[in-house]
Amino acid sequence: MLNKIKARCYIYSNLFDDEIKSLIEACILDCKETGINEEIFKPNEEGKYNNLALNCVTNYVKAYRGNDRSDTDKYLKMYESIRDKMSLLKNYKTGDTNE
Numbered sequence: 001m002l003n004k005i006k007a008r009c010y011i012y013s014n015l016f017d018d019e020i021k022s023l024i025e026a027c028i029l030d031c032k033e034t035g036i037n038e039e040i041f042k043p044n045e046e047g048k049y050n051n052l053a054l055n056c057v058t059n060y061v062k063a064y065r066g067n068d069r070s071d072t073d074k075y076l077k078m079y080e081s082i083r084d085k086m087s088l089l090k091n092y093k094t095g096d097t098n099e
Contacts, residue, residue, distance in 0.1 A: 008058045027060035034087040056082040
């Protein structure tokens with residue numbers, strides 16, 4: 001997921017990998033605490049990620065990464081909106097199946 005998020009954030013250096021990994025983990029933990037199944041953040045058998053999960057993590061990383069926090073509120077609101085939607089969707093909740 002790291003490389004996908006970096007590309008979506010236009011980050012082409014490995015300099016910030018530790019920070020981005022930490023933010024990805026924090027995002028997934030926050031989502032788990034709202035009842036979202038963490039499996040949704042893992043690639044499927046074909047190696048593809050769920051687009052809604054990628055959008056969620058991307059906005060979280062954009063909100064908190066780096067020193068320029070001028071867009072933090074915008075990205076945080078987008079993150080929270082996606083997270084909250086996922087927490088209400090049956091296929092994304094912990095304990096629910098994709099049937």
